[in-house]
Amino acid sequence: MKTGIACLFAGYVLSQFYRAFLAVLSPVLASDLGTTAEDLADASGLWFIVFAAMQVPVGAALDRIGPRRTAAALLLVGAVGAAVFATATAPLQIKIAMALIGVGCSPVLMSGYYIFARSYSPAVFGTLAGAMVGVGNLGNIGSSLPLSLAVEVFGWRGTVWGLAVLTAAIAGLVVAFLRDPPRVQVQADGSLFDLLAMRSLWPVFVMMALCYAPVAALRGLWVGPYYTDVFGATADEIGQVTLMMGMAMVLGSFAYGPLERLLGTRKWLVLGGNLIALAALIGLWLWPLAGGWVTLGLLILFGFAGTSFPMVIAHGRAFLPAHLTGRGVTLLNLFGIGSVGLAQFATGRLSGRIAQPPAEAPYLAIFLFFIIALAIGLAIYALSEDRTD
Secondary structure (H helix, E strand, O other), X not given: OXXXXXXXXXXXXXXXXXXXXXXXXXXXHHHHHOOOHXXXXXXXXXXXXXXXXXXXXXXXHHHHOOHHHHHHXXXXXXXXXXXXXXXXXXXXXXXXXXXXXXXXXXXXXXXXXXXXXXXXXXXXXXXXXXXXHHHHOHHHHHXXXXXXXXXXHHHHHHHHHHHHHHHHHHHHHHHHXXXXXXXXXXXXXXXXXXXXXXXXXXXXXXXXXXXXXXHHHHHHHHHHHHHHHHHOOOHHHHHHHHHHHHHHXXXXXXXXXXXXXXXXXXXXXXXXXXXXXXXXXXXXXXXXOOOHXXXXXXXXXXXXXXXXXXXXXXXXXXXXXXXXXXXXXXXXXXXXXXXXXXXXXXXXXXXXXXXXXXXXXXHHHHHHHHHHHHHHHHHHHOOOOOOOO
């Protein structure tokens, strides 16, 4: 089981890589394929929307056939998507490829969470969930400076072909080593409607929808165009910025679990962390031309504090009945991931409609969009019931 879980961890590293690598590839895709910032926002948005839509069938599949077959089969779809990306000759093919990759990545994290919920003590779920995201965020690091170096050596097509092969290999390892936990035997099957009827989950759903979108959207896409348009950054400089922001997200993911045990609360930990993230986002909005260590420091702080979504899932999981664990954690993830896709479409339209100069104008609108969204999420989540295991 430990080897199989390690394979899921590797798959989740790829998932985090795929959702963030467009920020670094944006200059080369623009020069080779003529992609615009709005094209890339649509491609990124499709990844998240398709990923989110897949959470409903993935949740049912986890409860009915288990994580082994679910994760392996869909990872192969992701490998096909990477191959389509590597052979793309127009922006439309990039969008199709990202949709297929979104299908492939959709079961990996939830397969791990399903196993954690079914095979380990509830008291350590938040720590394990955060650890998986923390390790997965190594994909954020890989999709920064290491990716830009790989593109220089192998070209972007050769690099993405390598990713296609790696994705298929991880699917094979999941089949070989992952073992499904025993199924829960219950009289009633239950459905998503049973979960949606639980009012204690509603504020958690809202927080899932509004806490992850800002950090995922900025790190996954907008940091690259922001640094290019406002500061004239090169691909290597963008790689360095996204590397440091990605490292902050890794550290933040690992920090939330121990802090939960130290403080004895999930609700107030999530609220406090996201208030810090909100302050960093406001700083980016107030000083969009600061540059240097000021902008980088705000992005690092935002990345560190903004990785609370594993703790939000742990908060929601504490309300779930055992026989709906798979559907419950994937429903929570649907709210988190789906909102990122919608946000990418919305911010892509904002970017395309706000005239330049000044160069920072579209990014001021994007920062303000996420400030309002996160503030609304915090206000509603403050009404939630705290629950730990």
